[in-house]
Amino acid sequence: MQTQSTxxxxxxxxxxxxxxxxxxxxLAFELVSGQxxxxxxxxxxxxxxxxxxxxxxxxxxxxxxxxxxxxxKDSPFYAQMAYVGHLDGIKKELTVLENLKMSLALSxxxxxxxxxxxAKVHLAGYDDILxxxxxxxxxxxxxxxxxLITENVLWILDEPFTSLDKxxxxxxxxxxxxxxxxxxxxxxxxHHDIDLHDVDVRRINLS
Amino acid sequence: MSxxxxxxxxxxxDLILALRRRSEIANxxxxxxxxxxxxxxxxxxxxxxxxxxxxxxxxxxxxxxAMLSLDSLFRSDFxxxxxxxxxxxxxxxxxxxxxxxxxxxxxxxxxxxxxxPLLAVFLGLPNHSLxxxxxxxxxxxxxxxxxxxxxxxxxxxxxxxxxxxxLLVLPLYxxxxxxxxxxxxxxxxxxxxxxxxxxLISILLMALVLAPLPVAAALKMSIN
Numbered sequence: 001m002q003t004q005s006t007x008x009x010x011x012x013x014x015x016x017x018x019x020x021x022x023x024x025x026x027l028a029f030e031l032v033s034g035q036x037x038x039x040x041x042x043x044x045x046x047x048x049x050x051x052x053x054x055x056x057x058x059x060x061x062x063x064x065x066x067x068x069x070x071x072x073k074d075s076p077f078y079a080q081m082a083y084v085g086h087l088d089g090i091k092k093e094l095t096v097l098e099n100l101k102m103s104l105a106l107s108x109x110x111x112x113x114x115x116x117x118x119a120k121v122h123l124a125g126y127d128d129i130l131x132x133x134x135x136x137x138x139x140x141x142x143x144x145x146x147x148l149i150t151e152n153v154l155w156i157l158d159e160p161f162t163s164l165d166k167x168x169x170x171x172x173x174x175x176x177x178x179x180x181x182x183x184x185x186x187x188x189x190x191h192h193d194i195d196l197h198d199v200d201v202r203r204i205n206l207s
Numbered sequence: 208m209s210x211x212x213x214x215x216x217x218x219x220x221d222l223i224l225a226l227r228r229r230s231e232i233a234n235x236x237x238x239x240x241x242x243x244x245x246x247x248x249x250x251x252x253x254x255x256x257x258x259x260x261x262x263x264x265x266x267x268x269x270x271x272x273a274m275l276s277l278d279s280l281f282r283s284d285f286x287x288x289x290x291x292x293x294x295x296x297x298x299x300x301x302x303x304x305x306x307x308x309x310x311x312x313x314x315x316x317x318x319x320x321x322x323x324p325l326l327a328v329f330l331g332l333p334n335h336s337l338x339x340x341x342x343x344x345x346x347x348x349x350x351x352x353x354x355x356x357x358x359x360x361x362x363x364x365x366x367x368x369x370x371x372x373x374l375l376v377l378p379l380y381x382x383x384x385x386x387x388x389x390x391x392x393x394x395x396x397x398x399x400x401x402x403x404x405x406x407l408i409s410i411l412l413m414a415l416v417l418a419p420l421p422v423a424a425a426l427k428m429s430i431n
Contacts, residue, residue: 055295058431079297087288093227094220105216106296106303 014063041206221310261330262391300423316348339394343387360425
């Protein structure tokens with residue numbers, strides 16, 4: 001992760017229409033290194049849709065997303081972002097180590113090695129355990145470990161605190177604070193009120 | 208961040224997964240064997256008839272076995288979110304998708320090749336056409352996986368895409384069926400089959416180059 005250069009993510013005039021229902025219109029935001037964007041709103045207000053638009057899974061009905069001033073398609077956006085969604089994206093028939101190796105092969109290696117990352121999310125020693133033997137909270141921590149082993153600036157997290165206990169939540173908050181201090185940025189949705197020290201948290205309420 | 212490493216990693220991962228859930232390998236293979244063994248029982252004691260239609264039986268069974276196995280190509284990745292991660296990779300999706308298709312063929316297509324000689328003898332296929340049968344299967348079954356992948360990619364987002372999938376994919380399988388079946392038939396009568404084999408090779412090469420692109424595009428649509 002490069003600390004010296006700053007990155008920016010910009011959305012302008014974004015709108016999303018789903019089944020003839022306008023979820024949001026003319027939404028604009030700007031995010032630079034070190035900041036967190038927290039999307040709030042009631043269920044069905046378009047939080048996940050906005051995240052999926054940022055990931056490029058959906059096209060916005062209007063508006064543009066810019067990464068460091070360039071359109072996402074013309075920028076190295078996908079090499080610099082990581083997404084953890086509702087679905088964990090991990091295979092339950094593979095071991096913890098095999099899953100992380102796969103994520104690493106799809107991207108480039110980041111700040112931590114696989115073993116350091118597992119230690120950080122309190123899964124050290126679970127390397128050879130099949131994921132189907134893990135609890136829901138452990139699975140979530142494993143999918144978050146992916147953020148640590150790959151090189152990325154922007155984290156896009158959809159309800160990262162689901163099925164985590166208090167310790168787990170505190171752990172993720174620490175990781176998020178560290179990431180921002182290292183010049184990263186985060187876009188997330190959460191029902192849980194996040195508690196980040198010394199981090200510039202911007203909020204958008206969609207409802 | 209090398210593309211070849213990602214390519215190999217995807218193939219490796221899918222092979223490990225197939226080994227851990229064995230039904231994925233066993234199902235199409237068992238289906239292939241069962242259908243072919245039922246034909247002699249249904250037709251009765253008419254060895255000449257059986258011998259005459261053997262190439263057709265083997266190829267139609269291979270085609271249906273391939274159809275049966277298609278859904279597993281992207282289903283589990285779609286359900287657990289791995290597909291999202293593959294699409295978000297900075298590597299070109301079409302190349303990663305090609306790796307998945309190759310792994311799928313190794314798991315579902317290649318085993319058919321292994322049992323085909325045995326079943327051919329069982330149906331009384333002349334020995335001298337055995338080589339051609341294997342060659343057509345070697346050239347044809349990868350095409351079934353490649354073309355099938357387009358159909359699966361289009362329908363994986365639908366909960367009940369099975370019916371549409373067969374309607375989409377089967378017509379596209381017909382050229383392979385015609386040329387492969389015909390080649391084996393001709394070889395049985397001792398006629399040259401260069402033309403059919405060349406056409407199968409060209410179909411395979413075309414599918415290898417062209418299929419991954421629409422598959423990648425269709426997956427992006429399905430994931431939405």
